[in-house]
Amino acid sequence: MESDENDPGLKSKNIDRPPDENENQPQLQTESEIEVIAYTDESNNNLRSHPDEYDNDPTTPDQSESESDESDSDSEEDIPDESLGTTILREIQEGTYICLVCTGEIDQHSKIWTCIECFRVYDLDCIQDWAIRGSSTNKTSKEWRCPSCNHATNKIPKKFTCWCGKITNPDKNTLMPFSCGNSCNYKYDDCIHNCLSICHPGKHPICGAMGPMMKCKCGKDTRQLPCLITPYDKGWRCEEECTVPVCDLNHKCGKGCHAGFCGLCQENVTMKCYCGGSELSLKCHEKVLKKCTDANGDSWIGIGSCGQTQKTYYDCNEHFELRSCQPPISHVRKCKFSPDVITTCYCGKTKVDVKHRTKCTDPVPECNNVCGKLLPCGCRCKFKCHEGECECISVLDIKCECGHESYLAPCKYVQSGMRPKCDHKCSVLLNCRKHYHRVECCPSEKIGIARERERKKAIRNNTRSNFREDDMSIEAAHICTRTCNRLKSCGKHECQALCHSGPCDVCLESTNEDLVCHCGKTIIPAPVRCGTELVCHEQCIRQPPCGHRPEHHECHDDSVSCPKCTALVTRECDCGAKSDLPGILCSQERVSCGKMCMVPKDCGHACLKTCSADCTKKDIHASSKNCQSYCKKVRTSCPHLCKLKCHFNKVGSSKNCDVVRCTEEISVTCECGRLTKKIKCGASVNEPSAIGSVLECDETCVAAKRDAALRAAFMGTPEESTDESIPYSEDVLTTFSKQKSWCSKIESIIRTFISDYNTQIENGVSSPKKSYHFPPMTAPQRKFVHELGAAFNAYTESQDIEPKRSVFFVITRLTTVPAITIEQALEHQAELEAEKNRVKEMKQEDIDEALFNGIVIQDLFFGVTIEDLERELRPLCQGKEDYILQWLKDSIFMFYSPDKFKNMDIEEENGLYLLVKSFKKVLRDKSLAFDCKLCLVDGSASFILKTDSSRANSVPVEEAPKQSQNTFDILQNDELVDGV
Template sequence: MSQVNQKSKLTTQLTRESLECMICCAKIRRKHSIWSCQVCFNVFHLDCIKKWASSSVESDGWRCPGCQSQNAEIPHLYTCFCAKTVNPPLSYQRYAIPHACGDTCGRIGIGGQGCTHGCPEQCHPGRCNPCYAQVRRSCPCEKQIFTVTCSGKQALLCGNRCEKVLNCGVHSCTGNCHEGACDPCGVLIRLECHCGKNSKSVPCTVETRNQHFYSCDRTCNRILTCSNHRCEDKCHPICKPCKLAPSQIKSCPCGKTSIAEACKIRGERTRASCTDPIPTCGKPCLKELKCGGTRDRHRCLKDCHLEPDCPECPSTTSIKCRCGNKEFEVECKNLEASGEIVCGKKCTKKRSCGKHKCNTKCCIDQDHICPVVCDRPLPCKNHQCELLCHNGHCPPCRYLSFDELTCECGDAVIYPPVPCGTKPPDCNRPCTRSHDCDHDVHHNCHGEPECPPCYVLTSKWCHGRHMLRQNILCHVKEVSCGLLCDKLLKCSRHKCPRKCHPSDCMRENDLCMLPCTTPRPNCGHPCNAPCHERECPDTKCKEMASVTCLCGRLKDSIVCWKREAEFEKIIQAFLSQRLSQLKLSVDGTAEVDEEKLRDELLSSRSKLQLLKCDKECARIERAKKLAEALQLESPDVSTQFGIPNYSDYMKKMAQKNPRFVEMVHEKLSDLVMRTKKTKNQRNVTYQFEGLNRDKRQLIYEYCEHFGCLYNSMDEGEPGLKSAIITASKEKCWLPSVSLADAVFQQSVKAERKSAYADVELSQSKSQILGPGGNFKRLGALNVASLAVSVTGYDVLRLRRSYVNGLYIYGRTLLRRSEASLGTLFAATKFAPHLDTEGSKGDVGSIIRPAVT
């Protein structure tokens, strides 16, 4: 921006109060205090520039926000632009410049370097106008004077020869009048070497203007003053005296004896010329050698000798390794060749990165700089860190792109320079890429390689085209109906057993391995061998087959081929037994058809009936006969007497709170009885209220012994809940012994003590299980078990017992209207001997068994 433009623009903006402070971005008003930079002339709020300067971290001052020029002091005064008036008066006149004092500006140096004139305009913002004062100035060669404007920048050249002294101080400039320094001197000076063998030309400078000779660095080879030897030094001005001259050598080679004494010892005349031999004294040389310790150097042990170098030392020297950890003995003759001694100790210190160990042998490094390149990926994800391995985060990527970075559609642009790794700009326009479907695009332009999936609901066929699935998202390609594939496989015998799938049912070279379904001729089970073309192989059937006893109570599973073998053994045994019986019963001449007899056995006995009936089967069979004799409906012959398996927790609760346990038992018993008696309802419920955790646990476990369902419900009070018990008509029952009886009277005697002993039940009230609701539907288990238990007994004494609501008091009491004793014991093959003593309706207590 030119000076005039800046001045007029700042004046207009300050007058209109439209200029913004570069720090706070707020408008600068007339009433505000300002500060103007004297370098860039930008205007700031005084308070803003104070905060800016106070927050600077530099110790030698602060920098202007506009031009970054250095300032030493923090401004505290509000002055006009020319800095003559403090707190200039506030003026709202039309042509008055805000924050100006109205006096002459008077700034010095507006015309440039050397200008001493002041600005003649009124106090104003921005730069001052150029200085238009007339001054007299000379040309660069100072031979002619011109009258020009003070701020003029035109070159003042007279056109004459310059003739200024050049840098060598000897020659003058031959060019015309010019600005700036003259060119270096171009005159060449010829120099000769000291030995006279070479010469060269060099530019004329302050150093070379008085120089006439130089050294060519070759051997001098001039004859010395002794006329016997030549100079062996490099090219030089004057040669030194001969080194072998008698005046130069004062002692023997070892330096212990003078030449005169050495000559006397050797019996030779005194040296008079450089060609005379140098005598030796014959004493040990004792010159210090390079080997040995720093305080005890080895010395030459050879006699005084003329050779300049002493012979090799035969001793050894102790030298520490580089790190000083170990000492090594080295032969002195190999000392120089051995170089630096390195031990094998590895440095265990961490390097500067704090990650890697040094591991350098015989380490002497103090800083342990890690030489490994970091090579970690930078945040840009395009380059790796090129610094040496270091602590902390890697620096930002230093690479820049000078190409415009645009969004996918090109609407949003980031102009260069763009730091590496910069993401494309956000764009609010709809995505313009081509999509797989024709639905409307609901996402904006994005930089991801793939567009978001389409979430429009469509109808698509499943993989096997079993059904047209509805409400499937558009982007979902794999649609399975979940049904079996059911496609015919390559074998043309099996169908694909997999669920609806996208790919082929079988690979190109795969074979069908599904089990063969052809039924076996013997057992009817499938072949189950891997799918084959030919006839089924003759293998043993490994299917699990069910087997039972003759009555069907016992059931088990066995491998089919074993079942066939066992059945064959049984048939053979029966066949042999039957054949032997027939041979004894018929005439010996009669013929017996074994095949026909075998067919009759096979038709009369099933393959399933391989197990033998046990005692329980016999007991149930007798109970069924008894039930048929008593004309009972739906007898339950599978339940047995005995104490239920109550848990330890239930027993502890019964001992701790017997009243609560008895109450629960009565409620559950009543619930079961009411459920059995109802005709219209299958389920009956009962609710216990105000129960804590222990009581709920007891009821929960007790319900399992009644066949009832348990459920709890919160009552709103902390720690208390209600228990809802549901009894199903077909699934509930009564336990044979209550929890209270099981805990407090554990001596319930139900077994036979001797052949003719009484069978005594508990003296207290005992509840015997029976799924029936009345005496007619009394469970056959209860009656049949009682009848079977007295087989072979003389006495049957029933003391106060409770059989599904029927109390039996006294020695023996049965209702003759429901069943007769003769019918009861006829089923068990007993001949009743009834004693009619007692009141009407009572039966004699003694029943003697009949001989069978």
């Protein structure tokens, strides 16, 4: 007999049953007992629904009548007469239910949320705030806990629903607040029924319905029990015995009522063992009968082996064989070590000398050859000739189960039938033609690939005749076992079949309501299968809302609209410009007069809609939601214009224009200005603009810079003569002289913008504005801005098209502010020109008669600075502290006094002459310069009029001496050039 776990009376749900004297009885005996238990469960339904609400449990159903009678008077006072759901509803109706978050009252007008674990009710706003900012909220996992029961969840309540959750924002219900009035329809977890109560709070009542008709396990009897005690999982047993013979001894099955096969015979059988030495008791299905006969002629039937071993001697009485319990042999066997039996060595390759081995006890000689016996696995024994069993030590190359990888494995492992597995995942498409197998080391992969190849070949050759062959020939491993879950053609129900290719089968769901057309003349009686379409050929009786005569058409479903009215009427256009447009269909929704709206939107672009009511009657022309113009606003990450479609939002601020990288081309140069390259701006939200970036000078730049320095130091061939004290180009100066007011304004804007930028940097502003957009201007004006930007070492670029082409100015890391303004540069240039003219007007006789007033130091070595000269030469200048050392150009320095240009005397000139000798010695000993000489400098210290040389009357500063000369080259008076 089985245990009471199969007893239908002890099934099923998580309920508290009263103690029972017959707890160990296997099953219900009578129908009356079933009825009593069902009645007891129903009478205590409400009690067992909410066991946590009561402090004192009522009497159990199996107590005596006297005990229940004595407690009747107390039960009415101790047991509450309402459940948890009733309490919640009553307190909400009275407005006394407390929200644990805000400690306020919840009434019928509140919006609530209830916990699915403890059924506690909260204000929706309170529980949302608690879920986001409560003390139990985990900021990382977004998990929060119910304030009452600590039930954890990570879903933040967002909707106000009825108790059962079917309806959002339920209508006011005075009798049952927040109830939708429909059946709860909650599916019980442990039975087949649903909750039939009206949408309610709290726990669901225990199912009180009758269960389905259930057969016993053997199928001979049928019963119907209350759902509470219906054994859904284990079924129930009848009292009939199973009489099926289960063995050759005609033993009967002893399981009683059961399902499935009876199984092997479990009766115990006692008989002798094979050797006859003991009695064995075995299960009937474990016996193996053999006929046994001993040497004395006694016979018996053995049932099995007793496990004992016996010695069986050969005819020599020396050697024996240990045999486990087996039927006795009828004759004495010849010794297997006899010289007549063994005539060779163990491997059989060498004959045994019969003279040396005359009896079975003599040892068998071993030869020096390899054994080489053929083993059962097919290999040869690799040991030397030996006694005993051979053992295979071969290592074989074996494929994995799918054949994708090869491994080395011992022969014993190969013979065991096991195969290694690789990590290769199967790439075969399953029969559903949607999913791939993706199982590691699939043994059916090659078969599936070959099948798929043949399928594709048949499709190409148009020889595929039966599409069902694919499903019939597919491997079992490549059949998809997922559920389809796609909506069927009805659009309401999901396909529950296995995942498959092609369309799903028709929906077999049906309804118990008749399908009636709108006019009521065509009816399809129930049951009506899901997806059935009703076709009615009667005239549709619906009246159009416009009041005109209805169009002639057949009756149809409510989901299909009637034909549009074709009556001609007079209408007003959408924008309201014309109010009497004739010949318009009554059903025509939009009437256009063709006028285009030019009202600007919030984003600044014109509306450009053709006769739209959105821009006139509804007065929402400012909305830029559907603006089709291009943005053309200045990007925040770079000074270029945004090329995206207008993305102005409703609140009036521009969205980020930098979501895409800027593709405008810009020019970047190296520090020396020799290399120039066109690259993409590349500015975006996370990437800075390439504007202002500097290319790395290559080896050619370094060589060119070195050659220029060496040429200036040694060869004396200066570059084009320019006045480096003026940082502005000739075009800037010319334009400024013509348009002084406008050019001064542009220069002031740039200087102020750079000053503000530097101030923001000093104040710690993280992202100061680096670009300034000038308004549209003409080509000459744009050229002036470009030239002026070059003087400031800034980046400038023109953008947009004529006549709106403008220039933007961008500050880079190389940007500097010139020391003088354009106006000051013009004044300085005028002074230089005047001085140059004055020098040219000087007479040669005055120059020849003038005394030397300075010392020129020429041909400085590479790397020597003015600080080095000051440090070495200043100690020699005793009495000449008012003399200064000034750089003129390239590697030429001048030592002179600003106060003694015209009042030099012979004594001071002699002092300079003596100082030249001291300078020359120090310069050459310290390797500072090649030479120094007396010179005559003009009043502006810009020109060297003459040097201490008989071959020259005047020498320009730009001409540096060559390495083979120690004096300046002789030039004519009219070749004097500006100094630096």
